Amino acid sequence: MRLARNMAAGMANSVVVVLINLxxxxxxxxFLGMEAYGLIGFYATLQTVLQVLDLGLAPTVSREIAHGAETGQQRRSASLLRTLGVVYVGVAVAIAAIVASIAPWIGAHWLQAKALPDAAVAQAVALMGVNLACRWPISLYHGALVGAHRLARSAATSMTINICAAFTTIAVLAWGVRSIQAFFVVQAGFGLLQAIVLHVLARRAVGERGAPYDFGDLKRVWHFSAWMGGVAIGGLLLTQVDKLVLSRTLDLATFGHYVLATLVVSGLQVLTTPLFSALFPKFSALFARGDIVSLEYLYDAGTRLFATALFALAFLLVFQAGALLDIWLRNPALSADVAPLVAWLAIGMSLTGIMYFPYTLQLAAGKPRLAFFTTLVLLLVMLPLVILLAMRFGALGGAWAxxxxxxxxxxxxTWLTGRKVMAFAGWPWLTRNVAVPLMATLLPALLGAWISRTLAVGPWVAAGIGGLAALAGIGLGVAGTFAPREFRRVIDMALGRPTPAGHGLS
Incomplete structure (x- = not known):
């Protein structure tokens, strides 16, 4: 039951966060203009890039707490969490100081602002550092709650605070100080509040009270954490290299278009983010038990369900991006510029999204070096690729990359996971559990796009046709990959009901 509840809570949080942003x-x-929104996009990129300083400690805490619950070593996990809390506070202070010191250079030499003065941009960048520092411990305490199977508590906190932060920010900009500096001040206050609340919840869930500080215990987890740090550094560079290159080569307004497209595509995280948060501790616990039968069943059945939903949503964005943007932005010229970016980014993000299953399996098996090697290869390909395509085709080149x-x-x-971790996660997994849902969702999406263009319907009708095509694709995907009796078993498994022997995955 916890698996279903955690997935539902994580998905609800993702939906709420995406809707709030939209x-x-x-x-x-x-209230701020496109250049100021470009600064918000730069902040998001900076936030992601600086996550390399986490050094893989947040997922390490998740794995340690999940293992501790299975092996009866909760107190050691609690001690680790308390010790890392001190480390994170020190890193937060360092982040604020570093960003503030380089803010004038970024404002004058990196960001290509035209309407905003350099001084205002530098002030905004300095406030980004304060905002980042206030939010820095969130990942640690969220990871602790994930490992303790308390994702629902973290999700509820995130939803509540994000809603309050959005409404407060809009109110301040509308009736108070209409500046990008005011935006970051309000966001920093709510970020600090979220960190404090998650800290309290994590202490209660893990039982940190009375646990000793033990900096020597960091050596025990350092091997896994070091590799995870490498994965984090490579992964963050990989996911942000396009934005870093484009923020340097494009004017700030055009870069804002690319940021807008990535915001739309972030809707796919409604599925991917809660997937990792729910499955990582579950996979880790199954490895700790040695229950490979249940692990394989969860891996295969979970992939089929997830791939069907992910590809259906992705193809809706690919083929109906223009209609959805017209409805949302009410600016045909802007929609026309952003729609191709959304379509190509959605293709790339859906393919990387399905790889959360092999990635999670690698980490749960205690083999982060595989994830690091994969990330390194992808980064070595992505960096020259995005530079060449961006220099030639601008924002569209970044999306193609x-x-x-x-x-x-x-x-x-897929090849690495099947060869080095579990044979069931290799090519048969890709052909059976990924390719079939992809084709089942693609065909209705293509038909819906053809109908919309042939009849030249308006954006609302086109979006409706796209939505119906996505639902049809989900139906075909489920019917094509699950027998009725097996689908009922998967639902029972997710809800924690009794299942046949070997499939008890509550």
């Missing part, structure tokens, strides 16, 4: 964006554009990278990741990641 609803708030028109207000931010109206993601689509190409997605194909490479699927092929390389």
């Amino acid at each position: 609803i708030a964006l028109p207000f931010y554009l109206r 993601w689509a190409i990278l997605g194909v490479l990741y699927v092929l390389l990641g």
Whole structure:
């Protein structure tokens, strides 16, 4: 039951966060302008890049707490969490100081602002550092709650605070100080509040009270954490290299278009983010038990369900991006510029999204070096690829690079996982559990796109046709990959009901 509850809570949180961003964006554009929104996009990139300083400790804490619950070593896990809390506070202070010191250079020499003065940009960048520092411990305590199978508590906190932060920010911009500096001040306050609340919840879930500080215990987890740190560094560079290159080569307004497209495609994280948070501790626990039968069943059945939903949503964005943007932005010229970016980014993000299953399996098996090697190869391909395509085709080149990278990741990641971790995660997994849902969702999406273009319907009708095509694709995907009795068994498994022997995965 915890698996289903955690997945539902994580998905609800992802939906709420995406909806908040989508609803708030028109207000931010109206009150701040496109250049200021480009600064918000740069902040998101900076936030992601600086996650390399986490050194893989947050997922390490998740794995340690999940293992501790299975092996009766909760107190050692609690001690580790308390010790890392001190480390994270020190890193937060360092982040604020470093970003503030380089803010003038970024404002004058990196960001290509035209309407905003350099001083205002530098102030905004400095406030980004404060915001990052306030939010820095969130990942640690979220990871602790994930490992303790308390994702629902973290999700509820995130939803509540993000809603309050969005409404407060809009109110301040509308009736108070209409500046990008005010935006970051409000966001920093709510980020600090979220970190404090998650800290309290994590202490209660893990039982940190009374656990000693033990900095020597960091040596025990350092091997796994070091490799995870390498994965984090490579992964963050991989996911942000397009934005870093484009923020340097494009004017700030055009870069804002690319950021807007990535925001739309982030809707796919409604599925991918809660997937990892729910499955990582579950996979880790199954490895700790040695229950490979249940692990394989969860891996295969989970992939089929996830791939069907992910590809259906991705193809809706690919083929109906223009209609959806017209409805949302009410700006045909802007929609026309952003729609091709959304389509190509959606292809790339859906392919990388399905690889959360091999990635999670590698980490749960205690083999982060495979994830590091894969990330390193992808980064070595992505960096020259995005530079060449961006220099030649601008923002569209960055989106094309993601689509190409997605194909490479699927092929390389599947081969490595099947060869080095579990044989059931190799090529048979790709052909049986990924290819079938992909085709089942693609055919209705193509038909819906053809009908919309042939009849030249308006954006609302086109979006409706796209939605019906996505639902039809989900139906075909489920019917094509599950027998009725097996599908009922998967539902029972997710809800924690009794299942046949070997499939008890509550």
